[in-house]
Amino acid sequence: MAEALPLEQVRVANFGWSWLGPVAGQTLAFMGAEVYKIESRARIDINRTIPPFAEGIADPDRSLQNHAAWAGNRSITLNLKKPEAQELARQFVTHCDVAMENFGPSVMDKLNIGYEKLRAVKPDIVLVSMPAAGLHGPLKGVRTYGMSLSSITGLDSLTGYTGGPPIPMEMAFPDPMGGMTGAMGALLALNYRDRTGKGQHVDYSQQEGVMQLVAPAFMDYAMNGRVAGPMSNRHPLGVAAPHGVFPCSGNDRWISIAVVTDEEWEGLLGAMGRPEWARAPEFAKTADRVANIDALHERLAAWTQGFDDHELAGRLQEQGVAAAPVADVADLMNDPHYRARGTFIEVTHHLGFKETIHGAYVKTSRSEVEVRPGPTIGQDNDHVFKEMMQIPEKRFRQLVEDQVIY
Amino acid sequence: MHDDALDGIRVIELGEGVSAPFCARLFSDYGAEVLKVEHPQSGDVTRRWGPFRGDRPHPEKSGLFFSLNTNKSSITLDPGRPEGREILLKLLARADILVENNSPQQMREWGLEYAALSEVNPDLVMISITPFGQTGPYADWKGYDLNAFHFSAAGHRYCGRPGEAPLEHGTFSAEYFGAYAATAWGLAAVYGRKIAGGGQQLDVSCSEVLGALFVGTENIGRYAQDGDFSSRGAMMSGGPSTIFPCKDGHVWMMALEPGQWDGLVEAMGKPDWAMVELFRDRLERVQNADLIEGKIMEWTLQHTKQEIMDLCQANACPSTAVYTVAEALEHPHVAAREFIVELEHPLMGRVRSLGPPIRLPESPGGPRTPAPLLGQHNENVYGTLLGMSDAELQKLRADEVI
Numbered sequence: 001m002a003e004a005l006p007l008e009q010v011r012v013a014n015f016g017w018s019w020l021g022p023v024a025g026q027t028l029a030f031m032g033a034e035v036y037k038i039e040s041r042a043r044i045d046i047n048r049t050i051p052p053f054a055e056g057i058a059d060p061d062r063s064l065q066n067h068a069a070w071a072g073n074r075s076i077t078l079n080l081k082k083p084e085a086q087e088l089a090r091q092f093v094t095h096c097d098v099a100m101e102n103f104g105p106s107v108m109d110k111l112n113i114g115y116e117k118l119r120a121v122k123p124d125i126v127l128v129s130m131p132a133a134g135l136h137g138p139l140k141g142v143r144t145y146g147m148s149l150s151s152i153t154g155l156d157s158l159t160g161y162t163g164g165p166p167i168p169m170e171m172a173f174p175d176p177m178g179g180m181t182g183a184m185g186a187l188l189a190l191n192y193r194d195r196t197g198k199g200q201h202v203d204y205s206q207q208e209g210v211m212q213l214v215a216p217a218f219m220d221y222a223m224n225g226r227v228a229g230p231m232s233n234r235h236p237l238g239v240a241a242p243h244g245v246f247p248c249s250g251n252d253r254w255i256s257i258a259v260v261t262d263e264e265w266e267g268l269l270g271a272m273g274r275p276e277w278a279r280a281p282e283f284a285k286t287a288d289r290v291a292n293i294d295a296l297h298e299r300l301a302a303w304t305q306g307f308d309d310h311e312l313a314g315r316l317q318e319q320g321v322a323a324a325p326v327a328d329v330a331d332l333m334n335d336p337h338y339r340a341r342g343t344f345i346e347v348t349h350h351l352g353f354k355e356t357i358h359g360a361y362v363k364t365s366r367s368e369v370e371v372r373p374g375p376t377i378g379q380d381n382d383h384v385f386k387e388m389m390q391i392p393e394k395r396f397r398q399l400v401e402d403q404v405i406y
Numbered sequence: 407m408h409d410d411a412l413d414g415i416r417v418i419e420l421g422e423g424v425s426a427p428f429c430a431r432l433f434s435d436y437g438a439e440v441l442k443v444e445h446p447q448s449g450d451v452t453r454r455w456g457p458f459r460g461d462r463p464h465p466e467k468s469g470l471f472f473s474l475n476t477n478k479s480s481i482t483l484d485p486g487r488p489e490g491r492e493i494l495l496k497l498l499a500r501a502d503i504l505v506e507n508n509s510p511q512q513m514r515e516w517g518l519e520y521a522a523l524s525e526v527n528p529d530l531v532m533i534s535i536t537p538f539g540q541t542g543p544y545a546d547w548k549g550y551d552l553n554a555f556h557f558s559a560a561g562h563r564y565c566g567r568p569g570e571a572p573l574e575h576g577t578f579s580a581e582y583f584g585a586y587a588a589t590a591w592g593l594a595a596v597y598g599r600k601i602a603g604g605g606q607q608l609d610v611s612c613s614e615v616l617g618a619l620f621v622g623t624e625n626i627g628r629y630a631q632d633g634d635f636s637s638r639g640a641m642m643s644g645g646p647s648t649i650f651p652c653k654d655g656h657v658w659m660m661a662l663e664p665g666q667w668d669g670l671v672e673a674m675g676k677p678d679w680a681m682v683e684l685f686r687d688r689l690e691r692v693q694n695a696d697l698i699e700g701k702i703m704e705w706t707l708q709h710t711k712q713e714i715m716d717l718c719q720a721n722a723c724p725s726t727a728v729y730t731v732a733e734a735l736e737h738p739h740v741a742a743r744e745f746i747v748e749l750e751h752p753l754m755g756r757v758r759s760l761g762p763p764i765r766l767p768e769s770p771g772g773p774r775t776p777a778p779l780l781g782q783h784n785e786n787v788y789g790t791l792l793g794m795s796d797a798e799l800q801k802l803r804a805d806e807v808i
Contacts, residue, residue, distance in 0.1 A: 006598020023619065031594035032601075052628045064627025134765070139739035143724035147647070148658040151726045154734035156649070156658070158576030159565065166656050166728055167573060168649050170564040170641040176619040180586045185764040187593040188411040188436050192769050195413070203765040208745055212428070212763055213575070213582045217731045219469030220457035222758040227732045231576045233552055237455045237470060245556060245571040252562070252637060254572060258550040260451075317547050324537075324544070324553040324613075326572055328562045329625045329635035332617050340542040343614050344626050356630035358618035362591040363539065365520060366606035 005032025005367050010190065013038060013093050014073060015101040015108070016182075017045060019146060019172055020130055020206070022069040022374070023179020024100050028186065029072025030360050030369050036096075036384065037073045038089060041377060041406050042081065048377075054353040061351060061376040068357040070374030076385070077378035079406045086112045088385075088404065094122045095388055097193075098186045102130040102178075105140050115201040124199040126189040130182045134205030146172025146206075153210040158217055160230025167230065178206045234293070235260075241289035242268075245326055246301045248309040254326035255309045257300070257316065262286060267319035272303055349373050381405060410437020411769045415596065417503045418443060419478070420485065420494070420518075422450040424551065425535040425581035425588070425612060426507035427474040432589045433503065434477035435762040436771040441497065441787065442475060442778065446482040446806055449780040450475070459754070466753045466779050473759050476749065476773035481788070482781035482808050485516045490807045494518070496792060499526050502596055505588070507535045511546045520607040530605040531595045533588050537580070539611030551612070555580035558616035561638070563625065568639035583620070584612030644695025645688055646670075649728060652706040656728035657714045659702060662688055669723035673714075674705045751776040784808060 010033040014025040017039075025035040039045050047069055048060035055062070076092070078085040090113060093099055099118060101108055108114040108129070115127045132149055133139040142152065150156045150173060160167040185202040193199055211218075216236045217228040233244040233256070240260040248255050259265050262285065269278055277283075277299055282292045289296055304312060309325040316323035325331065332338055333356070345359045360369035385391045385405060399405045415438040419430040427442070427450065434440040444450055452471040458464060484490040498504060504523065506513065513519050513534075520532050534540055537549030538557070547553075552574055555561060560580075561572030574580075588610040595606055629635045641647065646659040661670040664686045671680045679701050684690045691698050706714055711727035718725035729737065740746060745761045754776075762771040788794045788808065802808045 003603045004598075004601050006594050006602040008598070008601055019623070027590055028594070031591065032598065052632060054631070064631065065624045068623040068627055133739060134743060137739045137742040139737070142726065143719055143722065144726055145647075145660055145662075145724060148660050148724065148726055151649075151658040151728045152734065152737075154729055154731040155575060155577065156728050157656075157730045157734075159573060160576075161567075161570070161573070165651060166649050167566060168641070168658070169575065170638060171620065171624065173575075173579075173620060176623070177583055177586055180590045180619075181763055184432070184586070184590040184593055185766070187590065187597055188764065188766060188769075188771075191415075191593075191597060192411040192766065196409070196768075198768055200766060200768040203767070204763070205743070205765075207739075208743075208761070209586075209763040211734065211745070211760060213577045213579055214731060214734070215473040215760055216457070216470050216577055218735055218760065219473055221731045221735060223457055223459045223469050224461070226457075227730050228576070229730075233556075233571065233574050235552075236577050237457060239455050240550075243552060245552075245561070245573075247571075252569075254556070254562070256553045256556040258552045260550065313547075320548060322548040322550050322553050324547065324549060324557045326556040326562050327559040327613075327617065328637060329559055329621065329629050332559050332622060332626060333629055337538065337542040337544045338614070338617070341539055341611070341614060343618055344622060344630070346630070356626055358622045358626065361615050361618040362587055363541070363609035363611075364591070364595070364606055365609070366604065367595075367602055 003366060003368070005369070007031040007033035010034070010098065011096045012036065012186070013096045013099040015099060015113070018102060019069055019175035020102045020178040020182065021100065022073060023176045024130065024182035026070065026072040027180055027183035031367065035073050036380060037070060037075045037375065038078050039075060039377065040077050040079045042079045042403065054349065054355055062353070064355055067349065067355060067373035071357055072372055073375055074380040075375035075378055076380050077406055079403055080111050082404050084399065084404045089113050090117060090121050091389060092384065093118050093125060096125070097190065098126045098128065100128045100130070100182060100186065105129070105131050105135050119199065124193055124197060126186060126193060126199045126202065128182050128185045128189070128202040128204065130178055130204040130206065133207045135203045146175040149174045149206055150210050153207050154214045154217065155210055158214070158228055158231060162230060162232045162234065164230055174206050174210050178204065178209050181209045238290060240286065241293040242296050242300050244297050246304040248304055248307050248312060250308070252328070253309045255304055255312055256324055256326055258322045264321050265289070267321045268316065271316050271319045271321060345371060347371060347373050351376065409769055410771060411766055412436045412438040415439070415503065416501045417441070417505060418497055418501045419505045421505060421507035423452060423507065423581065424474065424578040425585045426505045427452070428582055428585040429533060429535060429588045429592070430478065430505045431474055431476065432585070435773065436766070437769070440478040442478045442480045443483050443494065444480055444780055446484055446781070446808055453780070472751065472754065472757055472777040475777035476759060477775050478778055479783035479787070480778035480781055481784050484807050485518060487805070487807045489802060489805070491517060493792065495526050498523055498530060501527065501530060503592060504530060504532045505535070506533070509536065509546055510540050524605065528604045529599055531592055531599070532605070532607040533592045533610065534607060535584050535588050535610040535612065537612050539614055540609040551578040551581045554612040555616065557613040559621045560616050563621050563636065564638055566638045568637065572638060580612040580616050584610050584615050587615045642692050644692040644698050646699060646702055650703055650706045652709055652711050652714055654710045655730065657706055657711045658726050658728055659706065660724045666723045669721035670718060670725070672721040673717040673723055677701070747773050749773060749776045752779070781808070
């Protein structure tokens with residue numbers, strides 16, 4: 001018998017959208033929480049329209065990336081433009097411990113499901129808001145996408161080739177990160193609620209979540225007034241060399257090598273067969289290697305480029321050197337390490353097709369985590385509206401017909 | 407007395423660098439009592455990484471160490487010595503959480519693997535954060551943030567010019583990302599211990615968390631079904647949606663939907679070239695990316711990043727300034743939210759550091775005390791808490807156990 005999951009008694013109303021909302025939901029769901037996405041056919045979640053689709057059949061219930069993003073979440077439909085739907089949403093929240101959302105700061109209030117309205121019907125509700133730059137402050141209304149939000153945190157100014165312009169991270173890194181952080185916010189507030197009986201309105205500013213990552217450069221600015229720029233793959237504090245990504249044989253194949261200690265440098269020397277250039281005084285100690293890092297990287301690249309990345313990583317590891325292949329998307333599926341860990345698994349969607357999504361992205365020794373692909377639209381309407389909320393069949397049908405439950 | 411979300415939760419940290427210390431700092435931000443266990447001679451490696459004021463290295467004056475270790479107590483202890491291990495087990499017997507980022511092999515050598523710890527404390531949640539995880543062929547590989555990041559495919563898929571080296575963010579982003587995952591799952595495991603039937607080990611691989619969530623979500627369904635995948639440089643750009651140079655730096659220009667494009671046209675002062683109905687369609691703009699990006703750049707180069715951001719935002723176009731670290735830190739928004747905290751450190755003086763990532767109005771968290779000196783709390787912990795005599799302490803010191 002599988003043991004109960006830790007969050008089995010926690011129910012969540014997930015008003016979230018985009019990519020952050022679903023990840024917040026899936027994180028709590030992986031650990032056992034009952035998480036309901038609230039969505040509507042009146043404005044189909046854009047994630048549902050993104051190709052590719054299962055078996056190539058375009059349909060809002062078949063978008064592959066949508067099923068990975070919304071894994072673990074269930075779904076009910078409410079057309080929140082309508083007052084009756086807003087009323088049903090408030091009633092639904094009385095059955096929940098937590099509500100989550102990542103709209104702009106005023107949207108929940110406009111929909112009459114803001115914190116005060118929810119608290120009126122469920123006094124100890126935990127509402128987790130996860131807007132771009134928090135619930136208050138001059139930038140609270142800033143318009144961004146997840147991909148560009150990092151521009152206002154300082155992080156983007158550090159990404160790029162040394163001496164060059166900032167290079168964009170071409171995907172919304174703050175979204176999945178913020179989803180995990182938002183889940184953490186819900187759990188913090190539940191701890192507080194269980195001890196004191198009080199709920200609260202948690203404010204997660206995505207900007208402040210990302211700014212934590214900029215701490216190494218922030219501290220240098222705060223202490224020395226220095227403003228860092230793009231730094232390639234170098235050590236963020238410049239205390240290690242070599243520290244970079246080097247070419248290997250094959251198409252677009254690379255290896256990462258990071259040498260932090262003199263002992264590791266000895267290991268690298270051994271692996272290279274102690275070539276004369278590497279024994280020169282300008283590479284003798286860490287400080288020397290850091291001072292001559294460009295020349296060092298050039299020499300090292302000339303050596304790595306003839307090797308297969310996996311083979312070379314194994315060889316360097318034997319010498320105690322931190323080295324690993326630079327994976328591409330195919331490696332995530334095929335590399336023996338990811339396969340052994342079951343990082344991605346094939347699941348059967350309840351509509352009958354097979355698809356591959358990530359499993360529990362943290363492995364748990366006790367809990368047997370269930371992996372469920374994202375929901376079809378409104379798949380849990382019957383359960384929630386008729387059973388949980390006890391809406392009589394006749395009224396339920398009327399609400400569906402009136403496009404309230406829609 | 408504080409009234410914090412995690413009052414009463416006890417955390418032992420046996421780790422160094424970024425991942426485990428950041429995870430434990432998040433617990434400490436919200437009121438957990440965190441005891442950091444450091445090696446008697448060297449201490450946490452970030453003590454040697456800096457940055458240091460005036461670039462003068464000193465193990466008690468590292469800025470990164472400070473930012474990752476506020477609110478914590480520090481004791482020194484060598485877990486490789488039998489007496490050290492015994493003491494650690496006593497501390498773990500009364501703890502709720504162990505956060506560690508040693509290699510699985512190292513933990514086995516110390517006799518501190520989960521099976522051994524769960525005998526001492528069945529309710530303990532052990533959070534193990536490593537580059538590659540506790541299982542799989544690379545479990546005992548050595549790895550730093552750079553190796554973990556690039557093994558996730560994040561750089562190969564999303565960052566860098568095609569044909570040139572894939573890029574890391576310019577910080578320890580795999581370790582920070584993994585630490586957020588570790589904290590969320592760790593909190594869940596502790597919160598539901600009674601329901602779940604006890605504690606457990608959480609195996610957090612920084613490369614796997616990033617590879618699964620950040621890269622896998624968009625790419626794996628497609629690769630598994632259709633057998634093809636993309637690499638960096640595949641972003642449709644002409645929207646626009648990329649970074650442009652401007653008069654004093656860079657801006658992230660973003661206009662995808664028709665209304666956003668209209669806003670950008672308005673912000674640019676409705677130039678003739680942009681008044682083409684066809685261009686309201688994003689795909690048309692992507693087709694004509696060279697023309698459109700060239701024209702937009704002519705405009706951005708004449709304005710500052712803040713002017714561009716203000717003009718665009720006022721017109722419902724979601725473009726933003728690429729702030730330098732200084733601009734982000736000194737921004738009026740950051741000041742209004744009191745995100746920067748200032749703490750007094752016995753050797754560093756006043757230090758500015760970042761506040762907590764999440765605000766809980768009923769139980770505000772955040773850094774309250776500066777990062778500890780190496781072994782600052784030895785007397786407290788060994789003497790007062792564990793009741794050791796002065797003579798016992800002397801002997802442990804002489805034997806370099808603590």
